[in-house]
Each structure stands twice: as structure tokens, then as C-alpha cells.
Amino acid sequence: MCRGIDLVLNSRVASVRDGYVTVVNKAGQxxxxxxxxxVWATGIAMNPLVKQLQEVLPGQTHFRSLLTDEFLRVKGSDGSIWAFGDAATIDQPKAVEYVDRLFEQADKDKSGALSIEELKDILNEASKEFSHLAEHAQVLEAKNTPLRGLVRAFAADAAAANTSPLSTVEEDTVLTKEQFKELLQKIDSGLRALPATAQVAKQQGEYIAELLVQGHITGPAAAAPALGGSKPFRYFHKGSLAYVGSDKAVMDVPKLGPIFGTGAGLLWKSYETFAQISLRNQLLVATDWVRTKVFGRDISRF
Structure with a gap:
């Protein structure tokens, strides 16, 4: 208990009636x-339009959004509908489904097994088609360089380096086709949907806007796989920022990890200021920071 607040953990709301809320814990009590x-925060339900589209389009099996391909075209729409943000989830292809083709392509000496060099080459090449293989290829690259500690820190995220199935692969490793298949299955099991954040939606919106400007979105005719040579959407994670009060913030910076404190708070305020869409808004936010620092936010004194 803290300041008169009781936390009820590991429970869910079963019902709400006048003056009472009923919760159920994991034991069913x-x-x-x-x-x-x-104040009941329950998350968001599927938009009625999205739900309606999901019911009429074939191949739509996701529980909360529309499935799209890597170009953000809604599956089952013949390229006539595009979706992004919370309304969409990219249906990422699994590399293991193409294990025969990938193994044959990788086995250049036709020995029936893959050396570490052949494995590294195929992961780099296949990452153009299966983007989630890229970080694992980087882990393998980092393990086989003289400055492996330094390269590992910058070539791949620490989390990826520690959790990748390739983290235990040695330089003299040789993989049979079955072992290669098991490796791809482990890598594919780590596939995750993009986070439902504004950062993702912004990049997706900019991607679709660019396709519109280039004239690649023209309805069903745009269903050609290459879309006039356009590259599929690739999310670039720029990090995360969260203000925690008292002029402090928490930052999650790719390659560097978490940063906390007043310095992070200053960076957060700087970003919030310069991310405004107009100079007027930037000046308003900046002066608000200064006014708050000097006078505080207790307007009852004035």
C-alpha cells in the first residue's frame, strides 16, 4: 500500500456495476x-471498418488487425487496399518454408553440408528476402572477426547477439540440411510483429506517401510483386524515450542500450521541442519548458 493506493495484481475485471467492480485472479477467485x-482502461477494440474488411477478405486470420504483405498491401484485396499503423500487421514470410531452395543455393560445393562461410553468405543473401535474417547474419559476422568484442557491440544489438541461435556456432561448424532447417526454425520462432507505436506508423505512412508520389499505387494493377522496382517496407528502430519526471527520462538507444537521468531528460525535452511540425509550435513548447522551470505548474498562486 502506498499513499492510500491498493494494487490488485494478476487479476482481471469481470464486471462493473453501480459502486462495485468485480475482479477475478488467476486462481478463479x-x-x-x-x-x-x-476509471477502467481496457485497451482498444478492432475498428469496425477493419473488422468488416477482415470478415470479407480471404486469408485474414489475425485477431486484431489486417494482414498485409511487405509492401503494406492488404492480403486478399488484389493490391487495391493498403493499411498501416494499428490497423495492420505485416505477414512476415518464414525462411524455413523455403529451406530446400536456400540450402541448395548455399551449398556451393555440393557437399551436402554447409560450412560457416557458406552459412554466413546465405544468411546475408537471404536477408534481402527475409529481413529478420539480417541481425543473425550480423551476429555470425561478429563472431568471426579479430575484433569480435568491438564488432559485436556495434554490428548487432546485444540482446540479439545473446539470444540468437548462432551465438553458439563455432568456426568449424558444419551443418547438414536437417540441422540447417532446425536453425531456420529457431530463427523464425523469434519473429515478432512490429510494435504498435507512433514511430512505426510514421515510417509506414511516409513509405506509402512515397509510393503515392512515385505513382506506384494505382489500384489492382499495383499487385505486381516489385511495384515498379520499389523496395518493401523496412522498419528502422530509432530508439525509445520516456519522461519519468523530475527532469529525468529513460532512453533505449540502439547499439548503446538504456540511458537514464537528467541528461536523458534534456535530450527528451530537446526532441519533443524540435519534433514539432512548425516553428511556432517549437517556440511555444520551448517557452513552456522555461516558464515551468522558473514558475512551476501551480497556477493557483497567480
């Missing part, structure tokens, strides 16, 4: 809590 005012 119900608890009735009396309240004066109830």
Missing part, C-alpha cells in the same frame, strides 16, 4: 471492490 469513481 472473485473479489468485489467498492469504488466512488472508476
Amino acid at each position: 472473485e473479489q468485489e471492490i467498492k469504488f466512488g469513481a472508476c
Whole structure:
């Protein structure tokens, strides 16, 4: 208990009625809590239009959004519908489904097994088609360089380097086709949908806008795989920022990891200021920071 606040953990809301909320814990036990005012944050439901499209389009099996290909075209729409942000989830292809082709392409000496060099080459080449292989290829590159510690820090995220199935592969490793298949299965199991953040939606929106400007989006005729030579959408994670109060913030910077403190808070305020869409807004936000620092936010004194 902290300042009169009771936390009820590992429970879900079962019902809400006048003056009472009923919660159920993992053991199935119900608890009735009396309240004066109830603020219930339940997440978001699927947009009615998205739900309607999902019901009529073939191949739409995701539980909360429309499945798209790597060009953000809604599956089952013949290239006539595009979706991004919370309304869409990219259906990422799994490399293991193409193991025969990939193994044959990698086995250049036709020995029936892959050396570490052949494995590295095929991961780099296949990453053009299966983007999630790129970080694992970087892990393999980092393991086979003289300055492996330094390269590992900058060539691949620390988390990826530690969790990649390739982190235990040695220089003299030789993989049979079955072992190569098992490796791809492990890599594919790490596939995750893009986070539902503004950063992702912004990049997707800019990608579709660029296709529109270039005249690649023209309806069903745009269903050609290459879309006039355009590259599929690739998300670039620029990091995360969160303000935690008292002029402090937490930053998650790719390659560097988490940063916390007043310095991170200053960077957060700087980003929030210069990310505004107009000079007027930038000046308003900047002066608000200064005014708050000097006078505080307690307007009852004025």
C-alpha cells in the first residue's frame, strides 16, 4: 500500500456495476471492490471498418488487425487496399518454408553440408528476402572477426547477439540440411510483429506517401510483386524515450542500450521541442519548458 493506493495484481475485471467492480485472479477467485469513481482502461477494440474488411477478405486470420504483405498491401484485396499503423500487421514470410531452395543455393560445393562461410553468405543473401535474417547474419559476422568484442557491440544489438541461435556456432561448424532447417526454425520462432507505436506508423505512412508520389499505387494493377522496382517496407528502430519526471527520462538507444537521468531528460525535452511540425509550435513548447522551470505548474498562486 502506498499513499492510500491498493494494487490488485494478476487479476482481471469481470464486471462493473453501480459502486462495485468485480475482479477475478488467476486462481478463479472473485473479489468485489467498492469504488466512488472508476476509471477502467481496457485497451482498444478492432475498428469496425477493419473488422468488416477482415470478415470479407480471404486469408485474414489475425485477431486484431489486417494482414498485409511487405509492401503494406492488404492480403486478399488484389493490391487495391493498403493499411498501416494499428490497423495492420505485416505477414512476415518464414525462411524455413523455403529451406530446400536456400540450402541448395548455399551449398556451393555440393557437399551436402554447409560450412560457416557458406552459412554466413546465405544468411546475408537471404536477408534481402527475409529481413529478420539480417541481425543473425550480423551476429555470425561478429563472431568471426579479430575484433569480435568491438564488432559485436556495434554490428548487432546485444540482446540479439545473446539470444540468437548462432551465438553458439563455432568456426568449424558444419551443418547438414536437417540441422540447417532446425536453425531456420529457431530463427523464425523469434519473429515478432512490429510494435504498435507512433514511430512505426510514421515510417509506414511516409513509405506509402512515397509510393503515392512515385505513382506506384494505382489500384489492382499495383499487385505486381516489385511495384515498379520499389523496395518493401523496412522498419528502422530509432530508439525509445520516456519522461519519468523530475527532469529525468529513460532512453533505449540502439547499439548503446538504456540511458537514464537528467541528461536523458534534456535530450527528451530537446526532441519533443524540435519534433514539432512548425516553428511556432517549437517556440511555444520551448517557452513552456522555461516558464515551468522558473514558475512551476501551480497556477493557483497567480
